[in-house]
Amino acid sequence: MGSKVADLLYWKDTRTSGAVFTGLMASLLCLLHFSIVSVAAHLALLGLCATISLRVYRKVLQAVHRGDGTNPFQAYLDMDLTLTQEQTERLSQQIASLVVSTATQLRHFFLVEDLVDSLKLALLFYILTFVGAIFNGLTLVILGVVALFTIPLLYRQHQAQIDQYVGLVTNQLSHIKAKIRAKIPGTGTPAASAVSRSKAKAE
Numbered sequence: 001m002g003s004k005v006a007d008l009l010y011w012k013d014t015r016t017s018g019a020v021f022t023g024l025m026a027s028l029l030c031l032l033h034f035s036i037v038s039v040a041a042h043l044a045l046l047g048l049c050a051t052i053s054l055r056v057y058r059k060v061l062q063a064v065h066r067g068d069g070t071n072p073f074q075a076y077l078d079m080d081l082t083l084t085q086e087q088t089e090r091l092s093q094q095i096a097s098l099v100v101s102t103a104t105q106l107r108h109f110f111l112v113e114d115l116v117d118s119l120k121l122a123l124l125f126y127i128l129t130f131v132g133a134i135f136n137g138l139t140l141v142i143l144g145v146v147a148l149f150t151i152p153l154l155y156r157q158h159q160a161q162i163d164q165y166v167g168l169v170t171n172q173l174s175h176i177k178a179k180i181r182a183k184i185p186g187t188g189t190p191a192a193s194a195v196s197r198s199k200a201k202a203e
Contacts, residue, residue, distance in 0.1 A: 009152045021149045028142045116181055 011017040030039045054072050062069030071077065083091070112118045131140070155162055 006152075009148055010156060011149075011153055017149065021145070024145050025142070028138065028145065031138055032142075115184055116177065 007013065008017050008020060027039065027043070030042075051073065058067055058072055059069055061067030108114065109118050109121045135143070
């Protein structure tokens with residue numbers, strides 16, 4: 001599944017990637033002008049019209065003795081979609097693990113387990129308030145889809161240069177983060193904290 005998504009985003013099959021990208025963009029642009037209920041209903045109606053047309057076409061071929069009249073989607077109808085007990089248990093464990101992991105992260109940020117991490121999240125939300133004043137959620141989704149289908153391809157074409165700049169930015173951010181931690185009481189490195197505790201005990 002992961003490899004198929006990667007192939008899609010890297011445009012290995014131009015026709016498939018173009019079709020998916022065009023379909024997503026057309027749906028999202030429709031949502032900008034129409035309600036989600038209207039767009040969903042029209043897409044469902046379009047899909048039903050296509051499948052019903054194919055089914056009737058096969059019946060017409062059978063009537064003129066040019067086909068057996070079988071359902072063109074019979075192979076999909078014969079697919080077994082039921083889950084075994086093992087698959088159900090595995091899926092339940094994955095969902096439970098995701099829920100617990102999410103709850104742990106939320107607790108870490110909102111209950112200020114690490115002050116610097118909580119401050120970074122607060123800064124992110126503060127920036128998002130300005131972003132939200134300029135763009136609505138659907139516009140951000142559209143920009144995200146465009147980025148998904150362009151950034152991976154650009155990264156593959158210019159990987160060396162991008163990695164170099166990202167490394168420089170990461171180093172600068174690490175230095176800034178270390179300076180902030182050093183200035184905030186109780187957020188020093190574990191080694192420094194251990195040294196401080198040992199000095200206190202010695203005294």
